[in-house]
Amino acid sequence: MASITYKNATCIYEGSDKLAVDNLNLDIKDGEFVVLVGPSGSGKSTALRMLAGLEDIDEGAIEIGGKDMTGVPSKDRDIAMVFQNYALYPNKTVAENMGFALKLRGVPADERRRKVEEAAKVLDLTEFLDRKPAKLSGGQRQRVAMGRAIVREPQVFCMDEPLSNLDAKLRVQTRTQIAALQRRLGTTTVYVTHDQVEAMTMGDRVAVLKGGKLQQFAAPNELYDRPANAFVAGFIGSPAMNLFTASVVDNGVRVGDSVFELERDQVSILSGTGLTEVTVGIRPEQLEVTESGGVEVVVDLVEDLGSEAFVYTHAGSGSSGVELVARCNPRTAPRLADTVRLRRHPEGAVHLFDPKSGERLN
Template sequence: MASIAYQQACCVYPGAERLAVDRLDLDIHDGEFVVLVGPSGSGKSTALRMLAGLEDIDSGAIEIGGRSMVGVAPKDRDIAMVFQNYALYPNKTVAENMGFALKMRGIGIDERRRKVEDAARLLDLTEYLDRKPARLSGGQRQRVAMGRAIVREPQVFCMDEPLSNLDAKLRVQTRTQIAALQRRLGTTTVYVTHDQIEAMTMGDRVAVLRGGELQQFAAPTELYDRPRNAFVAGFIGSPSMNLFTAPVTDGTLSVAGSPLELDAATRALLSGRSSVTAGIRPEHLTVSSDGTGIDADVVLLEELGNETLVHGEVKDPDIRTLDGEPVTFVARSPHRAPAKLGDGIRLKQSAPTVHLFDPESGDRVG
């Protein structure tokens, strides 16, 4: 096990107009589970491949256990990779797949068998050790890939979207198993995903990337409660935060003629501003039962069984999304079918929790 440090690490692909990873700074503690998350093209997989030695570090440095990895071959980094496509040998059994790297290192058959059997017990694979990959389910194949990494007892696990090929139910089950296994083993882990729910539920800390640049690196709860900028605010959370730009009038914010409920600290941050980008989480909006609140028309209903997500297009020409489009708010309703498509409704705050961001830079205000 070891700590990891990205120090102004950069990577640029030949012919590219911008850096794939731009001056990345991360300090990852020994034994920590860190998730790199972001949209496609954000640089998260490139950052992981730089750590593993599969991409060059064009400037800056990456350290593992205090040792610089610049110029160090992948095989000498004591890292185990788990890939999206499993990369199993179809002609070898589960036991042979898991023990192959140990065989290449010259480890004796008895020691190999012990390590493979220990890993198989951890992963509930003991009864499948004599099977070929073709006779395994997707989740079982992914556990074999995990086992192949575990038997090496590396300093660091690198996982590049390992659950992408699994169906939704199996993804939830397997991500729980991976997180529990990592905590049991205590091995420093860097995990890449585009799924922010996966990131929030698995990581001790989460690094949000965009365009090769680090946006925020924090615990999941901090990312949710205090996003550093409007991008993080809109990316973290499902459904996404309702973000809109609105004029500030007499130190207040109004939407469709309805003043937003603000606490004293938030109201003070509006002083001297003519406009602001505001954000309200869907759980802090509900369909009003008393006829007061933000005037909107229902454009979509998402029935989830335990709740309904109500999408209401706001009737206010003065507020716009960050892209300049009309605003649609999403509200959570604990009741089924609180309205029908096309109905006029009122959306009301259930808490005075409003996030404020600068409309030019996107940075958090306060």
């Protein structure tokens, strides 16, 4: 096990005029499970490949266990990769796949078998050791790929979207197994995904990237409760946070023909900035349907999920129109085309962002 440090790590692909990873700084603790998340092209996979030695570091450095990895080949970094496509040998059994790296190292057959059987027990693969990959389900193949990494007992696990090829139900099940397994092994893990739900449920800390730049690196609850900017606010959470830019008025902001009221301290912050417009963020569960007060909206869609419902609405029209999503009780949810009012829950948090830079104001 080892700590990992990215020090202004930068990568640019040949022929490109844009940095794939731009001055990335991360300090990952020994035994920590860190998730790199972001949209396509954000640089998350490149950052992982730089750690694994599969991409060159053009500027800066990456350290593993306090040792600079610049120029160190992948095979000498003591890292195990788990890929999206499993990369199993179809002509070898599960046991042979899991123990192949040890065989190449010259590990004796008895010791190989012992390590493979130990990993198989952890991963619930004991009964499949003599099967070929073609006889396994997608989730079982992914666990074999995990087992191949585990038997090596590396300093670091690098996982590049390992659950992308699984169906939704199996993905939930497998991500739970991976998170539990990592905590049991205590191996430092860097996990890449574009799925923010995976990131929030698996990571001790999450690094959000956009365009090669780090936006925020924090625990999942901090990302959710205090996003550093409007991008993180809109990316983290499902359904996404309501984000809209509105004109500042005396006691809040104008939404359609109504005023969305803000707390006194938030009004003071806006007065201090001198802004005439502000980007407001509020999560769906922090809005409630009401008969009076709040903002008048028209219902566009109701998603009934059984235990809860999400009401998609709009206020106003044209360029000044605002779309808002609120969570409510499915038994009392409004109907399509109803006109209702939405107000902030008494304990609901409102986030304010600069409309140009997107940086947090409160």
